[in-house]
Amino acid sequence: MSEKINAVVCGVNFGSFYIKAIERSNKLALCGILSKGSEKSRRISEQYNIPLYTDADEIKDADVVIMAARSMITGGRSSSTVKKLLKNGISVLQEQPVHHLEVRDLISAAADDVKYAVNNFYRYLPGVHEFLAYAEKLRAERKVLRCRMSCSSQVLYPLMDVLYSAAGGAESFTAQKAADGAMSVITGEINGIPYFLDYYNEYTENIDSSLALFFDLKIDTDGGNLILTDPAGDVIWQPHLSCMRDDESNTEKYRSSMPMKRLYSGDIADYAQLYEKAWPEAMERSVLDFIGSEAAELKARHLRQCEMCSMVTTAAGAPVKIETPYTDSVML
The missing domain is CATH 3.30.360.10 (Dihydrodipicolinate Reductase; domain 2)
Incomplete structure (x- = not known):
């Protein structure tokens, strides 16, 4: 692959590990931060000279968004943003854990060729x-x-x-x-x-x-x-x-x-x-594997694994x- 894969990271606390992964990669490029506009997110945006998005609808040129903010199961509301991104045709790799009912809802929001997965970089x-x-x-x-x-x-x-x-x-x-x-x-x-x-x-x-x-x-x-x-x-x-x-x-x-x-x-x-x-290093591999996988297989596998967790x-x-x-x- 000659051109780099453009990635946006949402969530700059745990997401800082993904930023390091993208920074060290010769196949990934950090093209933006999606955040509510915290001071930390502004500093990262300035440090890397990249856009700071505060609304998912503003993102146009990303190949993948890495969602590292909390989902409903850990008291967060990131899945509503994930759904918006998927409906806009942008693939999303979401940091675990995510409830299987959320995963089912998100999969239904994504077109057949739009990729979605819950990540396990370990x-x-x-x-x-x-x-x-x-x-x-x-x-x-x-x-x-x-x-x-x-x-x-x-x-x-x-x-x-x-x-x-x-x-x-x-x-x-x-x-x-x-x-x-x-x-x-x-x-x-x-x-x-x-x-x-x-x-x-x-x-x-x-x-x-x-x-x-x-x-x-x-x-x-x-x-x-x-x-x-x-x-x-x-x-x-x-x-x-x-x-x-x-x-x-x-x-x-x-x-x-x-x-x-x-x-x-x-x-x-x-x-x-x-x-x-x-x-x-593991996060970089997980993102590249996600990009190279088939959308339908990703969705079926990760839905099943989330069902196992729920049980x-x-x-x-x-x-x-x-x-x-x-x-x-x-x-x-």
């Missing part, structure tokens, strides 16, 4: 990318027995997106609460495969802060377990334990094999590297607000 981090590649190989070669996973409510959608890909889609999906508490246990099946989800269902005033955990995923098969420790962490293969007797064949080969094999080593040293490099949150019940967030600590 899947474009190297570790998650490697995990999904190994998961695809496992589906072809082994019998998948179950999936075990955990997440905080803020990152349920990214986890459901990764689970959807790891399972090869979601022709069937169910969710029921098995145990209550701050860490609810949700059980169900995806494509006939049982899953167990430890779901952290508390939040603080700043919904994006104080995550008690991010997300992890384990796929158990008849030959061993594939483990994603964290989106920025390791991918591990854990063969089944088998205590062999001395007179059995291949004893030395088994004894010399590793009980846990690291397939990918997370190489993110600190949060500075995560925010300044890893996230923007989990319905089973878990309303989240509990805590006044004092858990404090950070350093393990010595």
